[in-house]
Amino acid sequence: MNRLLKEMKPYPMDELVKAREKLKREGKKIYDFGTGDPKEPTAPFIREAVKNAIPEVSQYPTVKGRPDLRKAISEWFESRFKVKLNPETEIIPSAGSKEAIFHFPLVFIEEDSEKKRVIYGTPAYPVYERGTLFAGGIPTPITLKYEDGFLLRLDRIDRSILEETRIVWINYPHNPTGATATKTYLEDIYGICREYDIILCSDECYTEIYFEEPPPSALEAGRKKTVVFHSLSKRSGMTGYRSGFVAGDESLIKEYLRFRSSFGVGSPEFIQIGAREAWKDEKHVEERREIFRKKKAIFEKFFKEEGLEFLEVKATFYFWVKVPEGISSKDYAFHLLKYGIVVSPGDFFGKGGKGFFRIALVPSVRECKEAVKVWKEAHKTLKRRRD
Ligand SMILES: Cc1ncc(COP(=O)(O)O)c(C=O)c1O
Missing domain, CATH: 3.40.640.10 (Type I PLP-dependent aspartate aminotransferase-like (Major domain))
Structure with missing residues (x-):
């Protein structure tokens, strides 16, 4: 086997996908903001x-x-x-x-x-x-x-x-x-x-x-x-x-x-x-941007309400958000996973990602609205655990 492959850590997303699949098998409703692969139909x-x-x-x-x-x-x-x-x-x-x-x-x-x-x-x-x-x-x-x-x-x-x-x-x-x-x-x-x-x-x-x-x-x-x-x-x-x-x-x-x-x-x-x-064709691209604009608005409001700091998104369908005080990005991601919410811990993207997590605006607008409610619950238990 190629030496490089033996030394290589698993592809970062693999770890996430495995955890998500396990939850799915257990019948949990999953809100997957992990991989950047939106589900809107191709035109x-x-x-x-x-x-x-x-x-x-x-x-x-x-x-x-x-x-x-x-x-x-x-x-x-x-x-x-x-x-x-x-x-x-x-x-x-x-x-x-x-x-x-x-x-x-x-x-x-x-x-x-x-x-x-x-x-x-x-x-x-x-x-x-x-x-x-x-x-x-x-x-x-x-x-x-x-x-x-x-x-x-x-x-x-x-x-x-x-x-x-x-x-x-x-x-x-x-x-x-x-x-x-x-x-x-x-x-x-x-x-x-x-x-x-x-x-x-x-x-x-x-x-x-x-x-x-x-x-x-x-x-x-x-x-x-x-x-x-x-x-x-x-x-x-x-x-x-x-x-x-x-x-x-x-x-x-x-x-x-x-x-x-x-x-x-x-x-x-x-x-x-x-x-x-x-x-x-540009029309279908404009329609896609409109969908992501709606999802972006849902999360901008949510992150602000929850006091989470994030970089203003002018392009892409990602949010890069600072994890709440006192918890690592990986622990935070695994806490959210218990609620069926999949996010990518920042360090999955290299050393420079420490202290952040990424969400990809993949679920539908309706699911994004639902996910925000579930996420609020996850934050409540996180706060209780800390107090
Ligand atoms: C920064 C960046 N470059 C390239 C790609 C690869 O995209 P594709 O091979 O689907 O064109 C991705 C996919 O997520 C990406 O995030």
Whole structure:
């Protein structure tokens, strides 16, 4: 077995899923705010497009993907971010963004090089670290601070570290905190990456789940040695379809494409056809944002009533909340679990998550309202236990 796998802690969400499944088997009503996989139905026109595209004869898809999908992505990107991408040379469809994020360092890290650090913030989506480890890079997590709005501050990192760095991952809007970045921030980080010849990887799978100004893309700052990762999972409620894309610097895209055929990650043609239709439509995305806006309002009110401190959510469907005084995030999560409420303890997302928990606005609006009542009960017993 691969040594890395033996040393690795279980995937953070595994622990949560196991506990939840046990409760479910015992017949407990579960309000699952754990995994970020909302249950709103995929828009009917997307499902129809996929159904109609299932062919009589099915053959291997190419890793380069269908030209009409790349064209639809390019048109969407230009209308959304005012950045024109060449569909032939600057876009690769992916099988969701997770595989593309994981595989990226396998292509761009040279194990024998002095320049093999990969910087990412903590707390973070765990795949940046995992991909780095398997590629033989040096994971370099940087703690993100509440007082910095959870922005990764490259300007505070030692020059010597930056000189050894090959890749920087950023992810705004951010999982797990919901933090967003401005265009100025992206321009600054782009500038530092250029100064130190670092590849800037921007995981942008939450840019479409916003409640105020639409968040910017790193490609608005520039495209030299910069790539962005997008997904239909959150934007269009298509987690199960596995569809996204990587876009940016032509030379990186070319190299990445060359190696991706070894990974077997070509997206099925009928999924690509559904994806093409999804990128062409904004109405269903606006409808999804409206649903998350309602759920967000329920929890903003609840957290305020309960005196829980949280980062204001301008985008994503997450709340990043400080745990009540005197209890660890894990103990708090397990206390809530007794009531059927599943949240993710902050430390599941790395060292920087200590003292926080995350909720993903997954249950329906009705269930969110119910959950808040149950949660209040859980807080009462927590208070009684403390008094
Ligand atoms: C920050 C972040 N990046 C990437 C992904 C992967 O999304 P997908 O592979 O479904 O596109 C997720 C999923 O939760 C995520 O939270």
